[in-house]
Amino acid sequence: MMKLYACLGSGNCFKPWLAMHQLGIPFDLHLINVLTGEQKEQAYLDINPLGVVPFLITPNGQSIGESNAMLWYLAEGTPLMPATPELRAEALQWMFFEQSKLEPFISPARFFTTIVPGEREARAADIASWQTAAGGGLARLDAHLETRPFMLGDSYSITDIALFGYVHVLEEAGLSLAELPAIARWIETVSATDGFRPLSALGTAQSAAA
Ligand SMILES: N[C@@H](CCC(=O)N[C@@H](CS)C(=O)NCC(=O)O)C(=O)O
Incomplete structure (x- = not known):
């Protein structure tokens, strides 16, 4: 059985969680409370010495x-893996883009905003600069x-899942979809894909088994 260590509300944790639901892969979910620092306690460091979530054990x-490496592993041999070498290269291009140009800014802005x-208030200047960068x-x-x-x-x-993780909660980072009509339409399209479950369901009673 697959084991996923995750925390509530995290766009990064949402990615492998959503992919496993959509692919029908059963898994055990282990919630880690990052707000109390559980990810830095020895019991968790013994599992993942980097002290972060998500973490997947096959x-x-x-x-x-x-998270994006997990998506790559989970999608192997499934319709969620892009079909050609060119598309797989493009998928990686966007996954690196997500981790360098979006997640590092949307995630902290959302953390301190929502x-x-x-x-x-104390982080107002940082939040403004993360919002500009995002x-x-x-x-x-x-x-x-x-x-x-x-x-x-x-x-x-999986390219959509990788980008969706944080982009779909951009308003919780104090950003607006008003000037981003194509993203707004794509969020609706992804939310209507087979087996989709929202981030708010991560950690609910039905969230562990696929
Ligand atoms: N690039 C990593 C980011 C992992 C990460 O920073 N996770 C956050 C939660 S979204 C975390 O564990 N934060 C707690 C900490 O850094 O102590 C991924 O995509 O999985």
Whole structure:
């Protein structure tokens, strides 16, 4: 059985969780409370010495860090893996884009705006600069999605799940979808794919078994 270590509300944890649901892969979900620092306690460091979630352990005991690496592993041999070498290269291009141009800005802006709003005022300058940086990446993404329903064209793939993780909660980071119509349409399209479950369902009673 696959084992996923994850925390509530995280776009990164949402990615392998959603992929396993959509692929019908059964898994055990182990919730780690990052707000109390459980990820840095020895019991968890013994599992993942990097002290972060998500973390995946495959049925044969291989451990996998990095949400997008998990997507790659989970999609092998399924319709969620892009079909050609060119499309797979493009998938990786967008997955690196997500981790360098979007996630590092949307995630902390959302954290201090919505998840621990008590620090919003103290972090106002940081939040503004994360929002500006995210805006550049989001404009690029919106232009890309203007001419295709999914990230790689007509087929839904792990590329969409990788980007969706944080992009679909951009308003919780104080950003607006008003100027990003193609992203807004894509969020609706991805949310209507087979087996889709929302981030808010991660950690609910039905969330562990596929
Ligand atoms: N690039 C990693 C990011 C992992 C990461 O930073 N996870 C956050 C939660 S989304 C975390 O564990 N934060 C707690 C900490 O850094 O102590 C991925 O995509 O999996």
